[in-house]
Amino acid sequence: MAETSVVRRTNLPASSAEGAWQALVLDVGQPDRPVLRVEAAGRGLLVLRHGDAVLLLASVADDHFGVAYASTGQHRPPVPPMSAARAAAVGADSGGAWLARWAHHFATALTGTGAGPLHAGRWVISGDVGYPGVGATQRPAPVPLPHDRGWIDWFGGDPHRQILPLRPLAGPGSARVKAYRRQFREGVLPPVLLWWISGLDCHVVLDGHDRLVAALTEDGQPPLLQLSSVGQHQVDDETDTAVRRYSTTTEAVRHQVAVGTPGAADALAAAHRHFARELSVVGTGYGTSRAWPLRGGPANWHRLAEAQAPDWHAEISAADDGCGRRPPPDGRRPHLSPSRRSPA
Numbered sequence: 001m002a003e004t005s006v007v008r009r010t011n012l013p014a015s016s017a018e019g020a021w022q023a024l025v026l027d028v029g030q031p032d033r034p035v036l037r038v039e040a041a042g043r044g045l046l047v048l049r050h051g052d053a054v055l056l057l058a059s060v061a062d063d064h065f066g067v068a069y070a071s072t073g074q075h076r077p078p079v080p081p082m083s084a085a086r087a088a089a090v091g092a093d094s095g096g097a098w099l100a101r102w103a104h105h106f107a108t109a110l111t112g113t114g115a116g117p118l119h120a121g122r123w124v125i126s127g128d129v130g131y132p133g134v135g136a137t138q139r140p141a142p143v144p145l146p147h148d149r150g151w152i153d154w155f156g157g158d159p160h161r162q163i164l165p166l167r168p169l170a171g172p173g174s175a176r177v178k179a180y181r182r183q184f185r186e187g188v189l190p191p192v193l194l195w196w197i198s199g200l201d202c203h204v205v206l207d208g209h210d211r212l213v214a215a216l217t218e219d220g221q222p223p224l225l226q227l228s229s230v231g232q233h234q235v236d237d238e239t240d241t242a243v244r245r246y247s248t249t250t251e252a253v254r255h256q257v258a259v260g261t262p263g264a265a266d267a268l269a270a271a272h273r274h275f276a277r278e279l280s281v282v283g284t285g286y287g288t289s290r291a292w293p294l295r296g297g298p299a300n301w302h303r304l305a306e307a308q309a310p311d312w313h314a315e316i317s318a319a320d321d322g323c324g325r326r327p328p329p330d331g332r333r334p335h336l337s338p339s340r341r342s343p344a
Helices: 084-090 096-111 175-186 209-217 232-258 264-280 297-308 310-323
Strands: 005-012 023-030 036-042 045-050 053-060 066-071 121-126 149-153 162-164 192-197 202-207 224-230 291-293
Touching (some): 053 297, 084 096, 096 224, 192 209, 202 209
Parallel strands (some): 192 224
Antiparallel strands (some): 023 121, 036 045, 045 053, 053 066, 066 149, 121 224
């Protein structure tokens, strides 16, 4: 597999106080179509694929309350396994600088393989943008969704807490999880790498399933890094919003400075600093994920779903025939009992 080409890496903020790191921006030159990608068949039908292998099938409800999904459990992380020596070399969790070192580690791994999701354009590896300004100990713990079949509720909870594992989670007593639990207690557990897929409105676990289990088993907060693509329109929109807010704020404060209002000059200086901070992190939030057309359209999606998850496909098809792929009213979740789940 060909390596991914990166034109430039940029830390944001580029120059700041120790611990203030927020994101690593990757300007990627190629490939145009990655091996790990989302494909869309129309009518809210999505497939996550690795080459020809199907990793996940998803069907967005017509009322846009959420999306039903079925995972095949075939995901293989594009990042090589973390060694204990590597974790020890990076050192203990020390905030932004520590996350920045791991962001560069993941960037090197993702660009050194053709098995990841990176494609031409701008990408960001960031800290927890869902809770800006909130420390790790105060941040709500992530809630892993069922790895095989489930429902991503777009209105019934905190979307920043829901994360979707792409393979079965190991038990707390497995050898790898035990080793990671020890690293967590020592403060050197590497972050879990999440990937934001806007078509699901949810993060999936790209790398670190066992590290996630280890931290949660220890009743702790797993360190997280989040990968997202960023479009130019997002950068433009966020820049325009920041400029408008800055203009509105400073217009009033400048008038107070002109009439000699005590403290107004300090307030104006603070507004300048805030504006500079906003501009320094423009485009580091969640972007719109690109999806490629699924060859064969909806008919092929249904063939794939019937082959990979026949019971789930039958239920989705029945909902489509009876109520337009709308989940039943009891919590808007499809009934997917364990006895009816097909093996992954």
